[in-house]
Amino acid sequence: MITEFGEASTVTRGKVVAINDSARGQTITIDGYSGERFTGVLRGQPHGFSSHPPIGSIGYFLRQGSSDRLTAIGYESEGRPVNSPVGTAVLYDDNGNQIFAKGSDGVSIKAVNGGVMVESDTGTITLKRGTLTVTVSATRVDLGGTGGQAVQTVGGPSTKVFAIL
Numbered sequence: 001m002i003t004e005f006g007e008a009s010t011v012t013r014g015k016v017v018a019i020n021d022s023a024r025g026q027t028i029t030i031d032g033y034s035g036e037r038f039t040g041v042l043r044g045q046p047h048g049f050s051s052h053p054p055i056g057s058i059g060y061f062l063r064q065g066s067s068d069r070l071t072a073i074g075y076e077s078e079g080r081p082v083n084s085p086v087g088t089a090v091l092y093d094d095n096g097n098q099i100f101a102k103g104s105d106g107v108s109i110k111a112v113n114g115g116v117m118v119e120s121d122t123g124t125i126t127l128k129r130g131t132l133t134v135t136v137s138a139t140r141v142d143l144g145g146t147g148g149q150a151v152q153t154v155g156g157p158s159t160k161v162f163a164i165l
Contacts, residue, residue, distance in 0.1 A: 009065055014038075016057045016075055026052070028072055030061055043072035053077055054094045 014030040017037065029039045041061060045051065053059070059075030079094045091099040096112040109116055118125050127134045135142040142148060144164035150157035 010063050011060050011073075012063060014059065014061050014072075016053055016055055016059070018055070019043075019052060021052050026050075028075070030070070030072065032061070038070055041070045041072045043075065 012032050014032045016028050017031050018029040018039075020027045020040075026043045026045065027040045028043050029037065030041055031037055038061070053075040054077045057075040057077045060073045062071045062073060064070065077094045079092060079096060081090045081092055081098065081100075084090055084100075085103060087103050089101045096110070098108070098110040100108045100110070102108060125136045133142075133145055135146055139160070141161045142164075143151070143162065148162045148164035150159070151161040151163050152158075
């Protein structure tokens with residue numbers, strides 16, 4: 001039995017055994033010290049970001065006083081990219097897919113399986129490099145800038161793809 005508050009409030013390393021991601025606050029089951037298992041532990045996540053670590057991920061949990069209240073912190077899998085340069089950020093998953101903000105080297109997107117999808121329910125999607133643009137709207141694709149002539153296809157002029165000559 002822990003009798004002193006200082007002994008009870010500690011940070012402990014643990015391993016994810018199960019995750020419930022169906023509610024507003026994600027809860028996990030953690031194995032702590034030998035023989036310890038905690039269920040329904042709230043895993044705090046920053047605003048605007050959500051993740052679902054795989055079973056077996058390692059992280060930390062905070063024991064709050066002498067009660068059974070715990071808060072999970074972090075939890076990373078073996079797929080976490082390492083040796084990232086200072087000032088950069090990587091969003092990654094357990095399959096090696098990455099969105100990498102590379103500082104002065106720009107941004108890279110790496111899709112290991114499948115492709116990259118950019119989706120918008122309203123407005124347009126624009127890709128731009130220098131003065132060259134590709135714009136996709138709900139009704140058409142514009143190559144080289146907005147406007148231009150219909151792209152000629154084997155079946156005649158396109159009604160959806162246009163290009164500036």
